[in-house]
Amino acid sequence: MNQALRLAYRNLVGAGLRTWLNVGVLSFTFVLILFYNGLIDGWNKQAKRDSIAWEIGQGQIIHKDYDPLDPFTILDGHGNINTIKGNVSPVLVQQSTIYPEGRSISTLLKGVSTNQSITQLPTGLLLNTDANIPALIGKNMSNKSGLKEGDEVLIRWRDSEGTFDATNITIVGIFESTVPTIDAGQIYIPIEKLWELTGLENHASYFIVGEGYEHKEIQDWEFNSQSSLLETLDAMIETKKASGTIMYLLLMAIALLAIFDTQVLSIFRRQKEIGTYIALGMTRGEVIRLFTVEGFMYSVLAVILGSIYGIPLLWFLAKNGIPYPVEQVQDFGVPISDTMYPVFSLGLIAGTLLLVVVSATIVSYLPARKISKMNPVDAIKGKLQ
Template structure:
């Protein structure tokens, strides 16, 4: 009965209902969109690391991690083929490849510059990483043993080299023997990841294995999984299967970046809180105004013999109902608006057009994310806030004597 009454009331005062509904919907929509944008910016830096440096999960030789800074070649996985194959057969795995990371000195005959060498598989690397897509000039490798390198954009600029030029890289083999190669620059990389753009020299895996005297060995196996949410579970599962090696998630590898994100979240959460606050005020004020307006109506109900609890419950029902529809609409609007954000991203770089020539170019496209938690929170909050704020005016109004209430307003 109460429910039906509530339902009827909602439709009787259409404009009022509509305004309240709009307050909820718009408030929630903003909350969702801004959360998606802010989380998206964080996600961007994670994605960069995952896409260019870590993949989702890495497998190392035991002991590699203790000496990680030195990129030790002697702590290698000596026969990766079998593991790569086995891992590739796991249903959860989206892609698997192997790499060698090593220290090098880059030289143009005049200057020497320390950099990080990465030997990548021309055929498999793109199953996990996006390096291939990051080649802005020139081409990616065709064969595993071709004698060419890809240079980060920053390094190329520093050394003033372009596609087709030759560079000498000096390194130590697994056994510490000097090794020097003259390689043709085949492509320039631009990833937005400073660790790649300013410090990385990429060579084909075959050439890497041979010139570093690694035999079939690699320093790491990189895995991309289908469901990133199952990161830890998958790691544990793998770790059990190959106890001789160390299985690490990107989260463990990129701890500093995660820490920065946490710090940034301090600022982000203030913003989200502010948005939430203003949405809350918007919703509750609209509901309060709408309810107080109905003091007379409440007096009538009381005069008709409705008990106070019933009146309050009726209002709460009404509030919750509007809240429900408002929340659904808000979430739907959020989804609709979020689709282009997620799909095309927001090009913050447009804001930087007037900066002109600033050595470090940030194109700064960040994409929105689908943050299910926010949707759920926004949805529940929308209903709860509308229901709760309805209590107070109903309570106040129903306390009045029916006559008094009727006289009012």
């Protein structure tokens, strides 16, 4: 193997521009795969971090009749909060409609604890205000409804008896969050006010769990761990990753095709050379190994070249982030920050490295197998077979 490595290195260096073109394309692919996966991983981490900080906390205790994904469960999906003690923050969810500037917008009206600190939702803004019913909305909701801080808007809801009622609420704060699921179509008011409006005294649809909470079985309530709540997010990001994979597989295919093409051409163009190797005493296996090692070395050189320009580039991007047009991708439904910070884990780097090296070696081995069928006499003469 030592001998094959030495000869392959000489052949590649001796081949000059042809080698460096292949190595250049392959190194670009290597860096691009790393960048893309790093970006997705960074997004994944940021999305999880923000979801935990703004929405999920350490988990949620959800009333057995309430399904966050099913609006028909909102009406009856709540229960008494006195059964649950510890570092938790109750949230009561009700359906409502607001009428900004004569338009009607269906909203989720959420009653939240004003002194909670489990999530980053700035519920403190709901305190210390003269407004009769102070309300918080997100920036996205503000953009869609046209509501601004200080605006009053008519809201209509149904109480516990099913009777419609309406009043004005005052927007006392607009928060900015990367988590669209806590923003779009949602209004936050003090839970005590919502209890008053609906007659659902001491009721909540779910609780957000904080640090140190230890769950015990509670009738009518189900504990959802942080990891189980993040499963949907994971699945969504995996889907995005899979669709992106097609792009880098195409790039990879182009780079590998270049190597394959070079190696196939080599078998024909270097026939005399192969015949000479055999005449000088190389076994066919050794010639195949030499060509395969050449392919392997393409990838090694590509990794080295890719590291030379890739490490500073990727390090810069990981440190400074990449501006992202959040407005254009809000509909993804996944938390996206306006600056994405790629994350390059050791596993990602090792996995990509392995992918590039193994693929390049395989595509070199395939044409090299042809050598074993080559007649050395014809090869020396350079006769095409």
